[in-house]
Amino acid sequence: xxxxxxxxxxxxxxxxxxRPGANAPGRTPHLTATNAAEVEEVTARxxxxxxxxxxxxxxxxxxxxxxxxxxxxxxxxxTDPMEPIALGxxxxxxxxxxxxxxxxxxxxxxxxxxxxxxxxxxxxxxVDVPEDFLTEDRRIRLxxxxxxxxxxxxxxxxxxxxxDARPYVADVTDRLRxxxxxxEVTVTNTQANEIQNxxxxxxLLGPVSLRPVSVVxxxxxxxxxxxxxxxxxxxxxxxxLPGGTGTVTARIDAVAPDRFTGTVTAQAPDEWTVTxxxxxxxxxxxxxxxSEEVPIRVTAxxxxxxxxxxxxxxxxxxxxxxxxxxxxxxxANAFATWGFETDGDPEGWTPGNHVGELTTAEGxxxxxxxGGDPYIVGPRVDIDLADGAVVEITMQSSxxxxxxxxxxxxxxxxxxxRSSRFDTVAGTSTYRMPLPAGAARLQQxxxxxxxxxxxxxxxxxxxxxxx
Numbered sequence: 303x304x305x306x307x308x309x310x311x312x313x314x315x316x317x318x319x320x321r322p323g324a325n326a327p328g329r330t331p332h333l334t335a336t337n338a339a340e341v342e343e344v345t346a347r348x349x350x351x352x353x354x355x356x357x358x359x360x361x362x363x364x365x366x367x368x369x370x371x372x373x374x375x376x377x378x379x380x381t382d383p384m385e386p387i388a389l390g391x392x393x394x395x396x397x398x399x400x401x402x403x404x405x406x407x408x409x410x411x412x413x414x415x416x417x418x419x420x421x422x423x424x425x426x427x428x429v430d431v432p433e434d435f436l437t438e439d440r441r442i443r444l445x446x447x448x449x450x451x452x453x454x455x456x457x458x459x460x461x462x463x464x465x466d467a468r469p470y471v472a473d474v475t476d477r478l479r480x481x482x483x484x485x486e487v488t489v490t491n492t493q494a495n496e497i498q499n500x501x502x503x504x505x506l507l508g509p510v511s512l513r514p515v516s517v518v519x520x521x522x523x524x525x526x527x528x529x530x531x532x533x534x535x536x537x538x539x540x541x542x543l544p545g546g547t548g549t550v551t552a553r554i555d556a557v558a559p560d561r562f563t564g565t566v567t568a569q570a571p572d573e574w575t576v577t578x579x580x581x582x583x584x585x586x587x588x589x590x591x592x593s594e595e596v597p598i599r600v601t602a603x604x605x606x607x608x609x610x611x612x613x614x615x616x617x618x619x620x621x622x623x624x625x626x627x628x629x630x631x632x633x634a635n636a637f638a639t640w641g642f643e644t645d646g647d648p649e650g651w652t653p654g655n656h657v658g659e660l661t662t663a664e665g666x667x668x669x670x671x672x673g674g675d676p677y678i679v680g681p682r683v684d685i686d687l688a689d690g691a692v693v694e695i696t697m698q699s700s701x702x703x704x705x706x707x708x709x710x711x712x713x714x715x716x717x718x719x720r721s722s723r724f725d726t727v728a729g730t731s732t733y734r735m736p737l738p739a740g741a742a743r744l745q746q747x748x749x750x751x752x753x754x755x756x757x758x759x760x761x762x763x764x765x766x767x768x769x
Contacts, residue, residue: 329346334366335364335589338518339358339515341356342354350522352522353520359380365528367522376522382439387512390510392406392407398424409508409509413658414653418496418499426487431480433480436479441514442515443472443474444485444512445471446465446471449465450489450503450504452464452490453470455472455487457484458484529557531554531555531625532554532625536550538629539630540630541637542634543635544606549598550598550613550615550629551595552568557587561587563620566581566598567581570611571611574613575601607633615629638683638765639763640763640764646662653678654679655677656672657670669757669758671751673754673755679747679748682745684744687743688739688740688741689767691765691767692736693707695764696760696762697726698758700757704723705724705725705751707747709737711743716748722735726752736768747763749763
């Protein structure tokens with residue numbers, strides 16, 4: 303039996319092909335374990351094995367391989383910090399339509415300019431690329447973030463590269479030059495806005511960045527033993543109430559010649575509680591990459607004041623150096639609050655269907671519904687629903703109607719079964735919708751305030767503890 307370990311990103315696909323007789327039996331070099339993001343090639347010459355790897359973050363990098371019945375291994379440390387160049391701020395934007403004029407604006411759905419437009423829009427941005435950003439041992443990737451729906455990328459006027467599916471990432475290493483560069487992104491949405499009057503989010507939503515990765519060549523040594531390990535914690539930030547508990551997961555990834563052993567410990571501020579405070583790790587590796595997840599519950603004192611607190615999670619390998627990751631735990635009287643107190647800042651909320659431009663003024667998020675199925679979508683969150691929660695919305699509406707709140711969790715996206723209906727009244731009112739308790743975590747909210755046209759102003763949205 304042949305096993306191939308694959309680590310795929312969401313929506314990523316890869317072909318795996320086996321060709322009998324393509325290589326002499328036992329003479330095909332291959333890797334059995336690595337923590338690299340990508341393996342570009344594995345070659346053998348004169349009995350030696352060499353591999354070229356792509357690393358996306360600094361730190362330990364290892365490879366374990368075979369050639370025939372012989373084992374090879376190597377380990378190094380990637381020191382390149384790989385800091386990206388963020389391409390935020392204003393971009394020049396224009397519709398590909400007769401008479402369209404360019405405007406300067408941040409990245410967001412173009413439906414606030416024309417909710418019925420279906421076609422293409424062109425985004426242009428100049429960027430100064432430092433010479434030391436373009437080193438020989440790097441590749442540079444243009445990451446477009448969220449795109450609705452298709453994109454093509456041109457650098458300094460060259461032939462566009464199509465990007466038809468997530469992740470919307472293009473290798474632009476050989477297309478950039480030191481100094482001034484012009485990036486042009488053309489995005490095409492679906493025909494739904496024009497034909498169905500759906501006002502679906504369209505265009506380049508971002509965030510956009512130039513992201514370097516490090517290219518590393520390793521000469522694997524015959525009979526060498528490699529022990530390497532890493533620690534990640536998820537989420538890196540969480541929110542609890544005074545006296546409340548949040549859960550973070552420590553993930554250990556390791557490779558060792560035989561077994562990997564060590565200890566995961568967690569340390570919180572005085573008067574806080576972490577359970578478990580210490581967990582032994584014992585993994586059978588035998589030269590293959592192995593992993594284990596350790597859930598850690600963090601409880602704040604009943605009298606904890608609002609603010610951010612650090613919890614240190616440490617992996618100590620037997621005979622190795624410790625690795626520490628920090629989790630930021632915010633204590634608040636609400637799991638999440640959007641108060642819309644700053645003019646021009648919608649605090650991550652975006653228009654969805656049948657909604658015009660979102661504006662923030664006079665302490666409220668203001669918008670107009672212009673169709674039969676209007677809704678807005680909130681930013682990503684990560685909230686423990688073990689004890690349930692309550693979503694509280696204070697909203698003013700120009701007319702009465704029917705409203706509905708949807709929520710997405712780690713169990714699934716927006717769906718009728720994860721929603722709550724309410725009667726929208728004309729004027730100002732506060733609505734409270736319970737979210738059921740369960741093992742899933744809240745990820746996002748969607749608010750459908752009406753089932754027809756109307757003007758709305760939301761003073762606040764809060765996610766409160768259940769009960």
